[in-house]
Amino acid sequence: MDISWYLVLSALLFAIGAGGVLIRRSPLVILLCLELMLNAGNLALVAFARQHGDQDGQVFALIVMVVAACEVVVGLGLIVAMFRRRLPLNVDEMRDLRG
Amino acid sequence: MSATTYAWLVLAFPLAGCLVNALGWRSLPPRAAGWIGTGAIALAFVNSIAALVAMLDKPASGRELTSSLWTYASAEGLDIKVGILVDPLSVFMILVVTGVSMLIHLYSISYLESDRGYSRYFSYLNFFVFSMLLLVLAGNFVLLIVGWAFVGFASYALISYWYRRNTATTAGMKAFVINVIGDIGLVLAAFFIFRELGTFDYLAIFSSAPQQFTTNEGVVVAICLLMLVGAFAKSAQLPLHTWLPDAMEGPTPVSALIHAATMVTAGVYLIARMHPLFLQAPTAADISAFLGLATLIFAATVALAVTDLKRIIAYSTISQIGYMVMGVSIGGYVAGLFHLMSHAFFKALLFMAAGSVIAAMGGTQNIDRMGGFRRALPFTSALLIVGALALAAFPGTSGFFSKDEILAFAYERGGFYVILAIGGYVGAFLTAIYAFRIVFRVVYREPCPEARELERGHLAHAEPQNPLTGEKEDTDVGFPGPEHQIAERARPMAVAMAVLGVAAIFGGYIQVPGVDHVLDTFLEPTFEDSPLFRDIHVPTGTAWAGLAIGGVLSLLGIAVAYYVYVVAPQIPERLRTRAHTVYTFLVNKWYFDELYDTVVYRPVIAAGRFANTVLERVVVQGIVTAAVDAVRGVSVIVRGAQSGFVRAYALLLVGGFAALGLYFLIVSS
Amino acid sequence: MVAVAFFAGAIGAVAGAIGVIALRNPFYSVLALVVHLVALAGLFLLLYAQFVAAAQVVVYAGAVMVLYVFVAAYVGAVEEPIWEPIPGQRFLAPLLAVALFVELSIAILGTALSSIDTEGPTVPAGFGSPEAIGNLLLERFLIVFEAASMLLLVAAVGAIVLAGRPSPGGSSASRPGTAGEEGS
Numbered sequence: 042m043d044i045s046w047y048l049v050l051s052a053l054l055f056a057i058g059a060g061g062v063l064i065r066r067s068p069l070v071i072l073l074c075l076e077l078m079l080n081a082g083n084l085a086l087v088a089f090a091r092q093h094g095d096q097d098g099q100v101f102a103l104i105v106m107v108v109a110a111c112e113v114v115v116g117l118g119l120i121v122a123m124f125r126r127r128l129p130l131n132v133d134e135m136r137d138l139r140g
Numbered sequence: 141m142s143a144t145t146y147a148w149l150v151l152a153f154p155l156a157g158c159l160v161n162a163l164g165w166r167s168l169p170p171r172a173a174g175w176i177g178t179g180a181i182a183l184a185f186v187n188s189i190a191a192l193v194a195m196l197d198k199p200a201s202g203r204e205l206t207s208s209l210w211t212y213a214s215a216e217g218l219d220i221k222v223g224i225l226v227d228p229l230s231v232f233m234i235l236v237v238t239g240v241s242m243l244i245h246l247y248s249i250s251y252l253e254s255d256r257g258y259s260r261y262f263s264y265l266n267f268f269v270f271s272m273l274l275l276v277l278a279g280n281f282v283l284l285i286v287g288w289a290f291v292g293f294a295s296y297a298l299i300s301y302w303y304r305r306n307t308a309t310t311a312g313m314k315a316f317v318i319n320v321i322g323d324i325g326l327v328l329a330a331f332f333i334f335r336e337l338g339t340f341d342y343l344a345i346f347s348s349a350p351q352q353f354t355t356n357e358g359v360v361v362a363i364c365l366l367m368l369v370g371a372f373a374k375s376a377q378l379p380l381h382t383w384l385p386d387a388m389e390g391p392t393p394v395s396a397l398i399h400a401a402t403m404v405t406a407g408v409y410l411i412a413r414m415h416p417l418f419l420q421a422p423t424a425a426d427i428s429a430f431l432g433l434a435t436l437i438f439a440a441t442v443a444l445a446v447t448d449l450k451r452i453i454a455y456s457t458i459s460q461i462g463y464m465v466m467g468v469s470i471g472g473y474v475a476g477l478f479h480l481m482s483h484a485f486f487k488a489l490l491f492m493a494a495g496s497v498i499a500a501m502g503g504t505q506n507i508d509r510m511g512g513f514r515r516a517l518p519f520t521s522a523l524l525i526v527g528a529l530a531l532a533a534f535p536g537t538s539g540f541f542s543k544d545e546i547l548a549f550a551y552e553r554g555g556f557y558v559i560l561a562i563g564g565y566v567g568a569f570l571t572a573i574y575a576f577r578i579v580f581r582v583v584y585r586e587p588c589p590e591a592r593e594l595e596r597g598h599l600a601h602a603e604p605q606n607p608l609t610g611e612k613e614d615t616d617v618g619f620p621g622p623e624h625q626i627a628e629r630a631r632p633m634a635v636a637m638a639v640l641g642v643a644a645i646f647g648g649y650i651q652v653p654g655v656d657h658v659l660d661t662f663l664e665p666t667f668e669d670s671p672l673f674r675d676i677h678v679p680t681g682t683a684w685a686g687l688a689i690g691g692v693l694s695l696l697g698i699a700v701a702y703y704v705y706v707v708a709p710q711i712p713e714r715l716r717t718r719a720h721t722v723y724t725f726l727v728n729k730w731y732f733d734e735l736y737d738t739v740v741y742r743p744v745i746a747a748g749r750f751a752n753t754v755l756e757r758v759v760v761q762g763i764v765t766a767a768v769d770a771v772r773g774v775s776v777i778v779r780g781a782q783s784g785f786v787r788a789y790a791l792l793l794v795g796g797f798a799a800l801g802l803y804f805l806i807v808s809s
Numbered sequence: 810m811v812a813v814a815f816f817a818g819a820i821g822a823v824a825g826a827i828g829v830i831a832l833r834n835p836f837y838s839v840l841a842l843v844v845h846l847v848a849l850a851g852l853f854l855l856l857y858a859q860f861v862a863a864a865q866v867v868v869y870a871g872a873v874m875v876l877y878v879f880v881a882a883y884v885g886a887v888e889e890p891i892w893e894p895i896p897g898q899r900f901l902a903p904l905l906a907v908a909l910f911v912e913l914s915i916a917i918l919g920t921a922l923s924s925i926d927t928e929g930p931t932v933p934a935g936f937g938s939p940e941a942i943g944n945l946l947l948e949r950f951l952i953v954f955e956a957a958s959m960l961l962l963v964a965a966v967g968a969i970v971l972a973g974r975p976s977p978g979g980s981s982a983s984r985p986g987t988a989g990e991e992g993s
Binding site: 059132133136 | 782783784785786787788791794
Binding site: 070 | 811812814815819822823826827829830835838839845846849852853855856857858860861864866868869872873876877880881883884887889890894895898899901902903906907909910911914917918922925926927928929930932936939941943945946949950954957960961963964965967968969970971972988
């Protein structure tokens with residue numbers, strides 16, 4: 042398959058992830074949508090690596106995975122902290138930055 | 141040392157006295173301020189005499205001396221120096237000013253002894269003398285205006301000297317505002333002169349004015365009329381006279397100095413000094429003379445009706461200055477200035493005596509409550525009679541010779557100026573009546589309770605109150621002190637009054653018609669450029685005839701006063717009820733204050749209120765508020781983006797990204 | 810053959826993605842994401858990225874998703890309210906997502922990048938093998954590698970601090986400080 046197919050697929054997955062972030066209200070699901078977006082990026086990286094015949098893209102994708110893992114850890118820690126303090130698990134309720 | 145050096149010293153000493161008193165009052169011994177002030181003026185007087193002597197050393201033609209300390213402003217077409225002009229007129233004026241001021245300072249040392257603001261008083265008084273001397277010695281318009289303005293300030297400071305009294309501060313403000321109106325006239329005149337003649341210096345102006353202007357040309361008449369506005373405001377002539385009676389709120393020595401002998405004569409000095417310009421504008425000079433006549437008669441009528449002792453003397457001042465203004469406007473410069481000098485003597489004396497009487501009355505100033513101080517205050521009564529005689533132009537006194545010289549000059553000038561002479565004699569008759577109204581009320585009749593107490597040796601002590609409104613007061617800072625001094629007990633007061641009494645009686649002998657003309661000769665170098673001075677000489681016969689008429693009128697007036705106030709004391713009461721409207725009209729000072737209130741004060745206040753409510757509150761505030769509201773409105777709109785919703789922010793983020801992407805796509809296609 | 814595999818993977822990935830955003834129960838969303846990840850791993854294999862695919866399955870789907878499962882179980886199902894407080898969000902979000910996709914596609918398909926339209930050059934035998942990636946990690950990208958491990962350490966510490974158990978006086982992160990912090 043042409044590389045461009047993978048890239049378009051990656052774009053589609055990214056768009057779906059972005060829409061999910063905007064639509065859903067549970068922080069857990071938002072984090073999942075963020076994962077979608079990150080993985081779409083990974084797909085694009087690996088596709089480009091194939092296109093160039095170079096493995097740098099794959100290494101990049103691995104590091105992205107590491108970053109995603111860290112981010113998940115911290116994000117879930119936040120969600121657990123929220124749950125512990127009996128705050129409603131709804132990002133619309135977190136409005137303290139209102140201007 | 142030259143005359144000009146002495147003149148600078150004359151200026152320096154009062155200024156030094158003022159500064160020493162003002163800056164060092166905490167460290168000086170308690171009542172030293174009075175002696176420092178008096179000493180400064182005494183030194184100034186000595187230096188004035190020295191200046192006189194030095195000037196007389198010079199030949200008659202070389203007596204116009206100028207001297208300048210430094211150049212104040214120098215630019216293209218502009219050269220203003222801090223310079224004085226020492227000539228016979230200014231030396232005459234400084235002698236009168238320093239001489240009378242010295243005596244008044246001496247009087248004040250005891251009069252205000254118990255006052256808490258003693259040092260402040262003397263520093264103000266010295267500052268006033270300095271300003272007056274500056275005004276008189278100035279050699280150019282700029283320094284004149286400086287002196288003029290300083291004198292106005294000093295007057296304000298001294299009128300509201302007892303600053304905790306509402307009536308005093310209001311009176312001070314009134315005086316200052318009217319003075320400022322005069323200042324505007326003077327400054328505008330100076331601007332016009334500069335525009336036409338290109339200089340502010342007196343001698344340059346006087347020499348170039350005859351070439352530059354044709355007689356009665358619009359500009360020069362305007363200049364002279366503007367100067368008259370200034371002169372009339374300062375000298376309290378119609379229509380700018382309303383401040384002077386109110387200025388009696390100040391301490392009595394202040395009234396004596398500023399509002400009788402010196403400041404109010406500044407207008408007369410101005411007209412005399414500017415006589416070359418007034419010669420170019422005879423219309424203005426005539427207007428001035430007739431306003432002087434009107435003032436003279438108006439003030440004399442009011443003095444017959446009012447009952448406050450100091451205000452009677454104030455109206456008398458206004459009236460007498462009317463004589464002086466009349467004199468110098470029609471060309472009788474020497475006569476007017478002679479009357480200025482003798483008036484300074486007897487008016488200051490009258491005020492001093494009045495101060496003593498008011499002190500004996502425990503602060504009351506209403507003459508209807510006074511009476512019979514003949515035995516209680518012998519010295520004061522005697523000098524009060526001396527002053528009144530001089531005021532009434534009793535034969536032989538200084539007032540007799542000076543007032544009638546003006547009227548004789550007017551008669552001699554002929555034409556319609558004879559009206560001035562006739563009006564002047566009518567005024568002299570009225571003057572005699574009200575002068576002796578005071579005497580007969582205060583000195584003769586049955587002694588009032590305060591006089592009886594004083595005969596027993598006990599000085600009356602009323603509760604401190606405002607003499608005008610009767611409001612209760614205090615004797616602390618800003619109010620008169622608790623002690624009242626009378627001349628019989630306070631030596632400095634007595635000495636000052638005695639000197640003035642002698643001067644009032646014998647001062648006239650320097651200008652007896654046909655016998656000697658000291659002032660004529662002395663002032664000739666200043667006024668010889670005036671055809672009126674040169675050509676009009678009153679023949680001795682006419683002069684003595686005038687003196688005779690004046691003497692007769694004076695005696696007649698005294699007789700009328702005697703009859704009305706001593707022989708048949710029920711007459712004033714009957715006149716008051718019969719001629720009720722006339723009486724009310726006179727007592728209310730011809731309703732001038734009410735007129736100004738309606739015509740000037742209320743419209744201005746209304747305009748101010750309008751400006752506040754409409755222009756300030758609506759327009760200006762409205763613009764500012766609208767600007768603020770606009771900004772606030774925009775910020776409310778912008779703030780809508782800070783909703784606090786994370787998803788909204790994310791939406792904006794994605795939206796922005798999409799827009800950016802679109803842009804790049806378009807750009808790259 | 811390759812095309813079939815591609816489409817299978819693609820459909821699986823898209824289905825998983827849609828499942829993530831559409832399913833109400835977060836637990837089901839997590840499972841949908843797992844499906845998505847495995848599908849992506851397949852696609853990686855098609856692209857000669859064996860190691861990355863393996864890491865994806867083992868690390869991502871195996872460990873990270875398990876974390877998600879734990880938390881989802883702990884937190885439980887969340888009732889998401891129907892009503893949308895942000896005006897226009899419901900309407901704009903899909904619109905913008907679609908716009909994003911369209912733009913990116915135009916960019917990709919209209920690009921002048923060479924060899925996008927091809928399958929890519931022939932690759933040597935060990936392309937994408939653990940050996941090759943390992944070599945790269947330890948030679949060219951050593952610093953990156955170390956930095957990534959530091960990042961993991963920091964994240965672990967951060968998570969512990971954030972989710973720390975409240976001690977008798979309050980949790981370590983939320984214990985009120987001395988005077989100045991009250992009501993802040």
